[in-house]
Amino acid sequence: MLIATDSLFSLSSANTQPCYAGGPATLICKAVISETHDSKTFVFEDTQSRSFDFKPGQYVTFAFDINGERHVRAYSISSTPTRPHNIQVTVKRVPDGLVSNWMNDSLAPGMTVEIADISGAFNWIDIPCDKPLFLSGGSGVTPVMSMLQYITDVTLPKDAVFVHFARSPKDVIFRDQLEFMAKRFSNVTVHLVVDSNDEEGFAGETGQISAELLARLVPDHAERSIFMCGPEGFMKAARTVADALPFAALHQESFGEKITLDEATETGGEVFFSLSGKSGQCAKGETLLEAALNAGIWIDSACQQGVCGNCKVMVTQGEVEMQDMGGLMPGEAEAGYVLTCCSWPKGPVAIDA
């Protein structure tokens, strides 16, 4: 029987455990699974034995203590809320990626980690449709995996097409699961596309994302809503394709590196946190968010790229350099709000935190 609804899977019917409802929590790593030569899945359970209720496609914000320093990072959840006893994130190494490389090298079963919250507007429940086209590059596969598993677990009658791009066959995260889903579920079509094919048995495509390729693989693209996710380089190319071809709607989530300032830009200064009455020094190149964490002041954050808006605060005094990537609503910058993850003080400032 097909359940013709997009409403969130009901945890109450699935288990009797209390449920994590958001906010800070301590999780324990229960398992680490190697996915490819440079990516691993980390399986976490709640230390209070609660199950997890979230929307497929959302991300979890971690605060890791690494070598005595706190690092806040957001990772998309790659598991599905239909399997609510744990959450899983899949993390790929990146050059100079302090946290992602630490996770791959050092995070092991039995270790505990802190999370700040689970959130994210890029999710299947808030923006469902009948004909999704999931488009991802590299580790952008993770929220798509959550959504696809949700669709198949709940047997939603959706006609889903997934086109995933990777460097080579050995770089395709979840390759076995994706091939299995495509075989098992008649409403799921998967196309794997690699830059270069060094494997004889690989049945996917070779090439780069382009309007020609997508039009060939997905001839009914005009009827489909795109869910696009990946590193910024992939997203730029994918947006160009989305501009060139007609689609029903476009939803996107970008995975990128932390925003940094040009080294020549003079920043730094004393920061007064007016709500907590504390002060701290912000070194050159350090963001307001980092200065707050160093001073022991928690500011909610997630993407760390100026996109999600979670880290917004009001500046009541002084001047900052900000690289807003769309996280502020129209008029908020003029009203004095800044995104602390991508704002650097230019001299002494006071902020509401």
Ligand code: FES
């Ligand atoms: S954490 Fe997302 S905009 Fe700052």
